[in-house]
Amino acid sequence: MKQSKRKGFELRKSLRLPVSLPVKFRLFDIATRKTHDVNAHGQTRNISAEGLCLETNTTKIDHLEIFLTCLKGEKQLQLEIELPNVRSPLQFRGKVLWYSGQLPGSPYQFSIGIFITEATEYDRTHWQKYVEEHKSNSLEKSWWHKIWSKIS
Numbered sequence: 001m002k003q004s005k006r007k008g009f010e011l012r013k014s015l016r017l018p019v020s021l022p023v024k025f026r027l028f029d030i031a032t033r034k035t036h037d038v039n040a041h042g043q044t045r046n047i048s049a050e051g052l053c054l055e056t057n058t059t060k061i062d063h064l065e066i067f068l069t070c071l072k073g074e075k076q077l078q079l080e081i082e083l084p085n086v087r088s089p090l091q092f093r094g095k096v097l098w099y100s101g102q103l104p105g106s107p108y109q110f111s112i113g114i115f116i117t118e119a120t121e122y123d124r125t126h127w128q129k130y131v132e133e134h135k136s137n138s139l140e141k142s143w144w145h146k147i148w149s150k151i152s
Contacts, residue, residue, distance in 0.1 A: 019046060023054055025078060040066075041056065052116075055103075056112065071099075092117075
């Protein structure tokens with residue numbers, strides 16, 4: 001899941017789908033295998049089968065810099081994502097791969113690229129199903145938009 005492009009070609013393995021979902025997250029300490037008590041909030045900017053881009057205004061949890069401690073490999077993020085038509089929020093653990101400042105048009109100050117490292121089979125199955133449904137819808141809209149723009 002690389003953020004950069006080289007000579008106009010996308011280096012990411014998975015198609016990113018522009019989907020906005022509410023996210024609650026906490027820091028997870030890799031050494032102690034414990035999750036911090038303090039929740040932070042944000043939303044997805046886009047999702048894929050392997051990860052997501054999380055937008056947030058939160059930079060610290062329990063006086064710890066989220067981005068720095070996660071990029072150093074000391075911590076990961078414990079994510080809780082609510083999907084429509086799924087009874088309980090999905091829970092994932094994710095590795096922060098990159099972060100950047102505000103993207104144009106976003107009310108959030110930061111974007112974080114997250115690779116999903118751990119999930120239960122139930123959560124991963126529901127996530128994959130949700131991504132596939134959006135992928136199909138996205139491709140249909142893209143295909144129809146291309147045809148419509150040629151005939152109008």
